[in-house]
Amino acid sequence: MNISQEKIDNLNTVVKINIAPADYQPKVEKAIKEHAKKAKMPGFRPGMVPAAHIKKMYGKSILVDEINNLLSDTLNKYLEEQQMEVLGQPLPKTEDDKKEYNWDFADDFEFNYEVGLAPDFDIDFSSKDKLTQYVIKVDDETLASRIKNIRRGYGKMTNPDVSADDDVLYSELTQLSPDGSVFEDGITNTASVRLDQIKDETIKKSLIGLKKGDEVTLDIQKAFDNDAAKVAGLLKIEEDTAADLKSNFRLTVKNVNRLEESDLNQEFFDKLFGEGNVTTEEGFREKITEELETMMLQDAERKLQNDIYNYSLNKVQFELPDDFLKRWLKATNEKLSAEELEGGYADFAKNLKWTLIANKIVKDNKIEIKYDEVFAYAKQSLDQQFRMYSQQSLPEEQLAQYTVQYLQEKENANKIFEEVKAVKVFDYIKSVITLDKKEILFTDFNKLED
Structure with a gap:
């Protein structure tokens, strides 16, 4: 041979x-x-x-x-x-x-x-490379909104006579012709219209002060800022149809629903945090602030990782065998059209470049990924998922058993391994470059572009 x-x-x-x-x-x-x-x-x-x-x-x-x-x-x-x-x-x-x-x-x-x-390339990160590390602060507006949502989540439903801001109008929506008459064989559906989701302030004001049986003409596209998914959900139609819809609708109020906020009392505190853990309104606000700060810390870290990702791709320049890779992608996915290939190749190439950069950092710096690190990361991820459904954490032993079962699936183990590797690569880059810390309010942080 x-x-x-x-x-x-x-x-x-x-x-x-x-x-x-x-x-x-x-x-x-x-x-x-x-x-x-x-x-x-x-x-x-x-x-x-x-x-x-x-x-x-x-x-x-x-x-x-x-x-x-x-x-x-x-x-x-x-x-x-x-x-x-x-x-x-x-x-x-x-x-x-x-x-x-x-x-x-x-x-x-x-x-x-x-x-x-794979191309040959060098990586030379140093303290001369600078990125902003945001420290997000809880602003009064965000804190008030979070507290309001929590109180409403534990509140009770009432049916006031007249609608007010943030109420829900249980209504019949009927499609109208351009002259204002009912569109023959048009769209009709009964749905709950949440006033806090109305984007147009003028339309929102027109829906305040209504009572059962009242009728108003609704420009549904303007009301929801041409959100086809939202319009489709309200009218129970296809999203493509909703996007092209031009008609106004008659909104007939069948009922006014209001979710009253829960009182800030000990019963409410105990439901949220366990018996006796919070006893005052001040303690409640501190707990919610702490919860928000934890979430914002994660938001800031995601932003920093995304900035490192983009900065690395711009700094470390090398070519890929693009023509070959396109042929390979097509050969491994025959249903992939030429338009889909060209449209998605740029993102594929970016992710491949990052993988090559990350792998080189791991190799050059002898970064190890140990099983106990993978286990701990998977355990923490599962704990966070369970906490989405319950404030009470799982017993340590039970959580460990779930983690073992989760990692026995090869696909899960590979996914967590890659996530741990990514964290270590980001940590390495953060340890080498200069991070300029900058405090920013959460409302301002949300305005930043990725």
Whole structure:
């Protein structure tokens, strides 16, 4: 067997594999004998089918299988021995499909594979590289909004006579013609219209002060700022239809619903934080502020990681074998259209570049990812998920058992491993570059672009 390499450039090469009969005949003969031992055919006792008979009937298919196995093993071994860092997977050259072989167990075969190579590049992060690390502060507006939502979440529903700000109008929505009459065979649906979701202030004011049985004309697109998903949900129609909808609607109030805020009393505090843990309104506000600060710390970290990601892609410049990678993406997903490939390739290339940068940082700095770190990260992630549904945390032993079960799934284990690796890469970069801390109110932070 002869293996050679024809380098096209620094990012592309062609690996040529020449296979002679002596390379594959012993493997084929062995496979035929193994097949004969297991074959069940009329006129022959089990395991007694002559090998020559098997070769005559199935020889070519066995030969093809063995050639493919030999090619795969040979190519993988060669790439490993040559320490070639491959992107994607080697692709058979299309010219090889035109070659004709007899498949008579005496052919000399030649196969050529296109290989995309990872680029060589340097990473030189230092204290000269500077990024802003935001320290988010809870502003009065955000705190008040959070407290209001929590109190409403534990409040009770009432039905006032007249609608007010933040009420919900249980209404019948009927499509109207341009002249204001009911559109024949038009859209009609009964839905709950939340006043706090109305984007247009003038329309919102027109819905305040209504009582059961009142009717108003509603420009539904303007009311919800042309949010097709919201309009589709209210009218129970397809989102595409909602996006093109131009009609006004008659809103007929069937009922006014109001969610009264829970009183700030001990019963309310105990429901939220456990018996006796909070006893005053001041303590309640401190707890909610602490909760918000924890959430905002995560928001600030996500922002910093995203900034590091973009900064790294701009700083560390290198090329990819784009043409090869596009062919590989198409070969591995035949349903991918040319438009989808071109439209999504830029994001694919960015993520691949980041992966190469991260892997190099891990390798160059001998960063290790240990099982106990993966376990701890998975455990914390699961704990956060459970806390979304209950304020009470799971017992430590039960949470550990869930974590073990979760990591037994290979896909989950790989996902958590990659997340831990990403955290370590970000931590390394943060330890090398200069981070300028800057305090910012949460409302202002939300206005920042990613």
